[in-house]
Every structure is written in structure tokens, then in C-alpha cells.
Amino acid sequence: MKLVVQVKLLPTPEQAAALEATLHACNQAADHASTIAYESGVHSRNDLQKAVYAELKARFRLSAQPAVRAVKKVVDAYTTLRANLKAGNLGPAGSKRHRKAVGSPITFRPLAAQPFDDRCLSWQYDARTVSIWTVTGRLRGIAFAASPDQLKTLTAHRKGESDLLFRGGKWFLVATCEVPEPDAYEPVDFIGVDRGIVNLATTSDDTNYQGRRLSRYRRWQARKRAELQAKQTRSANRRLARRAKKEQRHATHTNHVISKEIVAVAQRTGRGIAVEALDGIRERVRLRRDQRATLSSWPFHQLGHHLAYKARRAGVPFLEVDAAYTSQRCPRCGHTEKANRPTRDHFSCRWCGLGGPADLVAGVNVRDRARSAWAFVTMPVAPAPTRA
Known part of the structure; x- marks a missing residue:
């Protein structure tokens, strides 16, 4: 690689x-x-x-x-x-x-x-x-x-x-x-990873990487940018230029730390890693004006990229699965409904009553889909019937 x-x-x-x-x-x-x-x-x-x-x-x-x-x-x-x-x-x-x-x-x-x-x-x-x-x-x-x-x-x-x-x-x-890429091992299971804004990553093991600190840092940076832009002086422009990449480096470092820890846990336990395929999400969703800056600066793609290349480098199997309804589907009975998620943080199945943190439920659903996808990919192909 x-x-x-x-x-x-x-x-x-x-x-x-x-x-x-x-x-x-x-x-x-x-x-x-x-x-x-x-x-x-x-x-x-x-x-x-x-x-x-x-x-x-x-x-x-x-x-x-x-x-x-x-x-x-x-x-x-x-x-x-x-x-x-x-x-x-x-x-x-x-x-x-x-x-x-x-x-x-x-x-x-x-x-x-x-x-x-x-x-x-x-x-x-x-x-x-x-x-x-x-x-x-x-x-x-x-x-x-x-x-x-x-x-x-x-x-x-x-x-x-x-x-x-x-x-x-x-x-x-x-x-x-x-860099030579080792062969991926046969996983005993998968770690499902749900990516988000409030919680940057939540695994099916109930490990939660919160994004509140990064969000506070970005809001602080936005206020500082606004103050400097309002001055409209050469000195302010020079300071803006110096700060241009600072926020990006901070988010990149955070994603490196999270992805390195998840890959290390997967490698130590012999499991693979599964994430949602979120390509095109910015074009699919419609947001209020005050939400646009938050979504546009959400580093979910970079976190997925870091997970993918670190997993490949360590020989850890890595899968992207369908992201549809992972936060609305009950992992126990399979009932899928928007009302299963009454709030952003909580999941409660309207059919069987299963409840818990919504991001954890999404991570479990990602893990379950990875299990099915891996079983399908590795399923032996039956020989074609021969005519007598």
C-alpha cells in the first residue's frame, strides 16, 4: 500500500x-x-x-x-x-x-x-x-x-x-x-463503528469517543476567525493565514488517535472493523442554515479513511456496509421505524421494547450487517451441476 x-x-x-x-x-x-x-x-x-x-x-x-x-x-x-x-x-x-x-x-x-x-x-x-x-x-x-x-x-x-x-x-x-500490506486474517467477529457529530465514533463494544471537545474547539476557532475578519487589517489577515490549518491539524490528530485505538483493539481480539458507507451524505440531507457549518466541517470521511488504511496496514479486515436505517432498526427483532428513536441520544423499539443509547444500537446494527456481508463473501461456491 x-x-x-x-x-x-x-x-x-x-x-x-x-x-x-x-x-x-x-x-x-x-x-x-x-x-x-x-x-x-x-x-x-x-x-x-x-x-x-x-x-x-x-x-x-x-x-x-x-x-x-x-x-x-x-x-x-x-x-x-x-x-x-x-x-x-x-x-x-x-x-x-x-x-x-x-x-x-x-x-x-x-x-x-x-x-x-x-x-x-x-x-x-x-x-x-x-x-x-x-x-x-x-x-x-x-x-x-x-x-x-x-x-x-x-x-x-x-x-x-x-x-x-x-x-x-x-x-x-x-x-x-x-509499504508491504499483510494478508488480512479470518476475523472471529466484527467491531461495528457508528460515526457521528455529537459522538465522533461509537463502537458495538460500547466504547464512545465523544466529539464535544472538538466541537467546543471549533466554535472557539469560529469566534476567533470572525473577530479577526471584522478587523480588516493586514495584521489580522496575517494571523488568519497562520491559523488557517490549525483547526484541520487538530481534527486530524483526533481522528488518528481514535482510529489507532479501534484498530489496536480489533487486532488484539482477532476481529474485523465495519463502518457505514456515508458517501454523498452531505448531498442527501437537508439542513437548517445554522447546521450547515457543523456538517460541512464534520471529519467523518477522514476518520473512515484513517480506519481503512490503518486496518490494511495491520492486516485487519475492513468492511463498509449499507448505512440505511442503522439508527432506526432494532437489532433484536428487526423492527424498523422512525419512532424507534424518539430523541437523538435514545433508542426504544416500539415492537419489542429494547432500549439503549442510539449510537450504540447503530454500532451493533453495523456489526450485524458486517457479519452477514462477510459470510456472503466467504461462502464457498457450489459447483455447477453437470448433465448426464
Whole structure:
């Protein structure tokens, strides 16, 4: 499986200036290649490379591999655009958003990330330095900071491209690692995980990961953003920029902690993990205006992603099951009715009288559906009858 490891670069002021000039040159070259691709309609990597390769090298002072990487970045951007248009993510053909997307060439920020392969970038793990190509020449001995786990993963599994990026006034390298994936074991049972807003995750074991602390933190961040935005000063804008990713990092850390604990329990007990398939939930539900910000910032997708990749890395079976009526179905008698959930927190079956926390009942229903799905998937196929 593919993992990414992000390390922080520690360049000197002279090295940082060379890296900045390199990103500017690569993104200017990408803008030029994008304009050629848009005007000529050439989106094939080989054809576009033939059309712009020599000019990118001469005009923007790029060597061979950075020029090739710039062309590939442009081709990938147009491939993503076509996929979004086909999926309807940019609205119908006549909408303003659709016209804006197709009405001009794709452009790249001056300091947008630039991929480098092993011909342009080399790692010295023992010294914790990298050597990288720049428009001013090869820079050697750029120090980087990494944790022992990151360094171990890089040394053993790094393979492919590494992206150079500048974010928040700091330099980073994001390396791709090919980590071997162990075979999933045969689970003795499943842990059902119900994801929510008030309770971020509730398992069928009645382990509850509450989201009140994260909600309070987000409300506090929203108030601070509103105060800074009301000032409308340069200083306030700089502070807003510094705080831009802080809330996201906090939510990501919370999801990492929750998912790591659930996967550890599943691995220790020989069980699998099952979650609800919540794709498209934001488009399906209708909310009051005061609820929209809460749902749009709900990190349920990230929690599911963390559970999935951590489970794969540990060899824990992972399933997504149908989310329909998991909070309204009685796990004992199967009766399903909206009235079974009289309040957000409580479940009470109108048929058999089973009661309990609504999120726990949903987790049990997810577990039961995973049991049925796993039994169906692993069911031996009967041989086809033969004619005499």
C-alpha cells in the first residue's frame, strides 16, 4: 500500500531562495504548457511534451527531468478536470462554475508543489540531508527533520516521486512510500463503528469517543476567525493565514488517535472493523442554515479513511456496509421505524421494547450487517451441476 511521509526541510536563507526560484520557474513553465494544451486541445502527455519540451528548457532554465515533471503536472491537472466535469462535480454544462472551469487554461500558483524523481532529488538518511536540483544548480546538504518512525519508513520503503512544497512560511518534502500490506486474517467477529457529530465514533463494544471537545474547539476557532475578519487589517489577515490549518491539524490528530485505538483493539481480539458507507451524505440531507457549518466541517470521511488504511496496514479486515436505517432498526427483532428513536441520544423499539443509547444500537446494527456481508463473501461456491 502507498503511504506518504512528510518531512520538514531546514534550508539556509541562500538555499531557501534557490528553492523558491525553482518553484517559480517550474510553475511558470507549467502555466505555459497549460496554455499550449488549452489552445491546441493537446492533452496527451507524449504529444504535449513534444510540443513544449524544448521551449520549457530554454525559456525557463529547466533541465530535462523538471521539464518532464512540469508537463506531467499539467496533463494530470487536465485529467482531474475532465473527471470532475464527467462526474458533475462542477455543476451542469451551463452553470457559472462549469463555464469558469472550462473557459480558461488551468493555472498554477507561483509556489505550488513540484514533484521531483530520483534523478533530481536524492536522500541521505544517515546525515538527514537531501540533495536537490534547482535553477541555480544542485543544492547538497539541505537538512531535514523527521521522527524515528518517519526515518525508518523512508529508509525501508521510499519509492517514486517526492513533492517539494512551501506552506505557511516553511519548506516540506512529501515522499511516497510503498509499504508491504499483510494478508488480512479470518476475523472471529466484527467491531461495528457508528460515526457521528455529537459522538465522533461509537463502537458495538460500547466504547464512545465523544466529539464535544472538538466541537467546543471549533466554535472557539469560529469566534476567533470572525473577530479577526471584522478587523480588516493586514495584521489580522496575517494571523488568519497562520491559523488557517490549525483547526484541520487538530481534527486530524483526533481522528488518528481514535482510529489507532479501534484498530489496536480489533487486532488484539482477532476481529474485523465495519463502518457505514456515508458517501454523498452531505448531498442527501437537508439542513437548517445554522447546521450547515457543523456538517460541512464534520471529519467523518477522514476518520473512515484513517480506519481503512490503518486496518490494511495491520492486516485487519475492513468492511463498509449499507448505512440505511442503522439508527432506526432494532437489532433484536428487526423492527424498523422512525419512532424507534424518539430523541437523538435514545433508542426504544416500539415492537419489542429494547432500549439503549442510539449510537450504540447503530454500532451493533453495523456489526450485524458486517457479519452477514462477510459470510456472503466467504461462502464457498457450489459447483455447477453437470448433465448426464
